Amino acid sequence: MSAFGPALFVSRADGTAITEAEQSAILTRIRTATARLGLPRAVPRVYDYDGYQPLALGVLLYSEYGYQHMPAEVREDQDQAWADQSRLVGAAVDSQIPSVYRFTASTVED
Numbered sequence: 001m002s003a004f005g006p007a008l009f010v011s012r013a014d015g016t017a018i019t020e021a022e023q024s025a026i027l028t029r030i031r032t033a034t035a036r037l038g039l040p041r042a043v044p045r046v047y048d049y050d051g052y053q054p055l056a057l058g059v060l061l062y063s064e065y066g067y068q069h070m071p072a073e074v075r076e077d078q079d080q081a082w083a084d085q086s087r088l089v090g091a092a093v094d095s096q097i098p099s100v101y102r103f104t105a106s107t108v109e110d
Helices: 020-037 072-096
Strands: 004-012 045-049 056-060 101-109
Touching: 004 020, 004 072, 020 045, 020 056, 020 072, 056 101, 072 101
Parallel strands: none
Antiparallel strands: 004 056, 004 101, 045 056
16 A cells, blocks of 8 residues: 655756755755644655656655545545645745745655
Protein backbone atom coordinates (compact mmCIF):
# COMPACT_ATOMS: atom_id res chain seq x y z
CA MET A 1 0.00 0.00 0.00
CA SER A 2 1.37 3.38 -0.98
CA ALA A 3 1.19 6.59 0.97
CA PHE A 4 0.36 9.90 -0.69
CA GLY A 5 0.72 13.49 0.39
CA PRO A 6 1.16 17.13 -0.53
CA ALA A 7 4.38 18.21 -2.17
CA LEU A 8 5.70 21.66 -2.87
CA PHE A 9 7.96 22.00 -5.91
CA VAL A 10 10.31 24.95 -5.77
CA SER A 11 12.19 26.28 -8.78
CA ARG A 12 14.22 29.44 -9.29
CA ALA A 13 12.32 32.25 -11.02
CA ASP A 14 15.38 32.85 -13.23
CA GLY A 15 15.30 29.22 -14.40
CA THR A 16 18.76 28.28 -13.12
CA ALA A 17 19.63 25.17 -11.13
CA ILE A 18 19.32 25.13 -7.35
CA THR A 19 22.59 24.30 -5.60
CA GLU A 20 22.73 21.74 -2.79
CA ALA A 21 23.36 24.49 -0.23
CA GLU A 22 20.36 26.40 -1.55
CA GLN A 23 18.23 23.23 -1.44
CA SER A 24 19.13 22.83 2.22
CA ALA A 25 18.21 26.45 2.95
CA ILE A 26 14.87 26.04 1.15
CA LEU A 27 14.08 22.89 3.13
CA THR A 28 14.85 24.73 6.38
CA ARG A 29 12.53 27.60 5.37
CA ILE A 30 9.77 25.14 4.47
CA ARG A 31 10.13 23.34 7.81
CA THR A 32 9.93 26.67 9.63
CA ALA A 33 6.86 27.68 7.61
CA THR A 34 4.99 24.43 8.32
CA ALA A 35 5.71 24.80 12.03
CA ARG A 36 4.52 28.42 12.07
CA LEU A 37 1.40 27.52 10.11
CA GLY A 38 0.70 24.68 12.53
CA LEU A 39 0.25 22.07 9.81
CA PRO A 40 -0.58 18.79 11.50
CA ARG A 41 1.65 15.83 10.68
CA ALA A 42 4.07 18.02 8.71
CA VAL A 43 7.58 16.58 8.55
CA PRO A 44 8.94 18.12 5.34
CA ARG A 45 11.66 16.19 3.52
CA VAL A 46 13.20 16.22 0.08
CA TYR A 47 11.11 14.22 -2.37
CA ASP A 48 13.38 14.73 -5.37
CA TYR A 49 15.35 17.27 -7.37
CA ASP A 50 15.04 17.66 -11.13
CA GLY A 51 13.08 14.44 -11.52
CA TYR A 52 9.38 15.08 -11.06
CA GLN A 53 9.67 18.65 -12.36
CA PRO A 54 12.74 19.97 -14.24
CA LEU A 55 15.16 22.00 -12.08
CA ALA A 56 12.68 21.95 -9.19
CA LEU A 57 13.24 20.84 -5.62
CA GLY A 58 10.32 18.65 -4.56
CA VAL A 59 9.56 18.74 -0.85
CA LEU A 60 7.03 16.26 0.53
CA LEU A 61 5.28 17.98 3.44
CA TYR A 62 3.92 14.70 4.85
CA SER A 63 2.26 11.53 3.63
CA GLU A 64 -0.52 9.28 4.78
CA TYR A 65 -2.15 6.01 3.81
CA GLY A 66 -5.73 5.59 2.69
CA TYR A 67 -5.75 8.10 -0.15
CA GLN A 68 -5.89 5.46 -2.88
CA HIS A 69 -8.94 3.87 -1.27
CA MET A 70 -10.95 7.11 -1.17
CA PRO A 71 -13.77 7.61 -3.65
CA ALA A 72 -12.77 9.87 -6.56
CA GLU A 73 -14.74 12.88 -5.31
CA VAL A 74 -13.14 12.61 -1.86
CA ARG A 75 -9.68 12.35 -3.45
CA GLU A 76 -10.42 15.53 -5.42
CA ASP A 77 -11.31 17.33 -2.18
CA GLN A 78 -8.16 15.97 -0.53
CA ASP A 79 -6.02 17.08 -3.49
CA GLN A 80 -7.46 20.59 -3.18
CA ALA A 81 -6.86 20.72 0.58
CA TRP A 82 -3.27 19.56 0.11
CA ALA A 83 -2.72 22.08 -2.70
CA ASP A 84 -4.04 24.84 -0.43
CA GLN A 85 -1.65 23.79 2.35
CA SER A 86 1.28 23.71 -0.07
CA ARG A 87 0.40 27.16 -1.42
CA LEU A 88 0.31 28.57 2.12
CA VAL A 89 3.78 27.17 2.75
CA GLY A 90 5.04 28.57 -0.56
CA ALA A 91 3.60 31.99 0.25
CA ALA A 92 5.28 31.94 3.67
CA VAL A 93 8.66 31.17 2.07
CA ASP A 94 8.10 33.76 -0.66
CA SER A 95 7.35 36.42 1.96
CA GLN A 96 10.85 35.92 3.38
CA ILE A 97 12.65 36.01 0.02
CA PRO A 98 10.23 37.56 -2.49
CA SER A 99 10.27 36.71 -6.19
CA VAL A 100 13.33 34.42 -6.07
CA TYR A 101 11.39 31.15 -6.44
CA ARG A 102 8.31 29.76 -8.11
CA PHE A 103 6.12 27.30 -6.23
CA THR A 104 3.94 24.51 -7.58
CA ALA A 105 1.74 22.25 -5.47
CA SER A 106 1.03 18.62 -6.29
CA THR A 107 -0.17 15.38 -4.72
CA VAL A 108 2.56 12.73 -4.95
CA GLU A 109 3.04 9.09 -4.09
CA ASP A 110 5.56 8.51 -1.33
